[in-house]
Amino acid sequence: MEPLRLLTLVSSYKEKLTGHSRLPIEDEENIDEDEIEILDGDVSKTVVDGIISIDFSDRVRNLAIKSFDQTVVVKLLGRRIGYNTLRRKLYDLWKPAHAFHLRDIENDYFLVTF
Template identity: 45%
Template sequence: MAMEEDMIGQMTVKAMLLDGISGKEGSETYEDDGFDLKDGNVITQLVDGVPDIRFSERAHTLIHKSISKLVVIKLLGHRIDFNALCTKLYSLWRSKRAFQLMDLESDYYIVKFQTQTDYSKALL
């Protein structure tokens, strides 16, 4: 699958995870979510034959920052085309900044907002 982003900021989950997200303008924009993990941020070991994976506080902070303005939505009823859904969400939420809509399976989608204001407005 090619990692492509269309003209309104939609991106596949695979592309988002591989490329990271960046943005400009103000303090409420996307920052690089590249997860630049350092030595010691992830500690793996076997405990009684079971993998034990522990993350440092820095890794937890990176994860929290990355998902702090995400919303998972599930479509109920009729299926809708990806671009039609994106257009409908823009018209419903009237967000000031573009958001990213990522298609998961089984009619689930992830929406990642650039600003806390748009995120809060969509939840309400």
């Protein structure tokens, strides 16, 4: 007889943002950049037909995925917008229960991390 499995409800970004998450916030683990340690076997560099190829271990790949699991990429289409204007607009539209971190990256893209 197969053992019973517990199903975990996954919260949407909207639910996490508004504070109506189905999972307690304490269960979510944030990764600090200082905690990430790259070991000797985690990165392999090779040259294929004159092109550098860099491969990462599954451990590093999982750390990278986990560090972006609560990040949204934002781009306003049709016009440019300043950092402070976008930040105010996102707070007005989303009305988050907790503060978020907004990062300006190149080509008018922004990263919003909850």
